[in-house]
Amino acid sequence: MTISDEPLLTQEAIAARVMELGKAIRRRHGDGGIVLLCVLKGGLFFTADLARALSGEVIIDVIRARSYEGIESSGKVTILTEPTTSLRGKHVVVIEDILDTGRTARVLLERVRKEEPADLALCTLIDKPSRRVEPIEADFVGFTIDDCFVVGYGLDWNERYRALPAVYVLNPDISPASS
Numbered sequence: 001m002t003i004s005d006e007p008l009l010t011q012e013a014i015a016a017r018v019m020e021l022g023k024a025i026r027r028r029h030g031d032g033g034i035v036l037l038c039v040l041k042g043g044l045f046f047t048a049d050l051a052r053a054l055s056g057e058v059i060i061d062v063i064r065a066r067s068y069e070g071i072e073s074s075g076k077v078t079i080l081t082e083p084t085t086s087l088r089g090k091h092v093v094v095i096e097d098i099l100d101t102g103r104t105a106r107v108l109l110e111r112v113r114k115e116e117p118a119d120l121a122l123c124t125l126i127d128k129p130s131r132r133v134e135p136i137e138a139d140f141v142g143f144t145i146d147d148c149f150v151v152g153y154g155l156d157w158n159e160r161y162r163a164l165p166a167v168y169v170l171n172p173d174i175s176p177a178s179s
């Protein structure tokens, strides 16, 4: 496996977009408390940066789903870790690293909705709309990209590359993004 020499999304571009998203999320939710529900593990870095870009009261909790083996989705999504914060009546923003087929987001949003939050939004760092299987749209999107497999800033390939500070294309020579 190789990754692109240059980042697809630089640290600077990510940092600037995270600030904008923080402001947009604040505008939607007003001055009240917001629960950021980090989808582990891919959403770790994005959630940490977004939380610090948000003014006012922020509660962080986590939810973990298993949906992916290697590069191809298994199609089956199970919830492995549940949030411990009560979400009833809260303003909840689910923070995803990437919205691909939408299967994971569909299951997670259904799970959160059961607790009857006052407001529920989906925020994703990256959107790959061309791969969508479920009719899911994010309320806040950092970047929209073509169909290629990306790693870094939380995104992994079999647990590798997650801690890279920017986002790179995996196998750029065979990825559709390079053609």
Ligand code: IMP
Pocket (backbone or CB within 6 Å): 042, 067, 068, 073, 096, 097, 098, 099, 100, 101, 102, 103, 104, 105, 148, 149, 150, 151, 155, 156, 157
């Ligand atoms: P979905 O359920 O197909 O929308 O995929 C959700 C999960 O698949 C994401 O949270 C990622 O963990 C993983 N995934 C999808 N595309 C990529 C990618 O390009 N790079 C790394 N992980 C990905």
Ligand code: MG
Pocket (backbone or CB within 6 Å): 042, 068, 155, 156
């Ligand atoms: Mg993953």
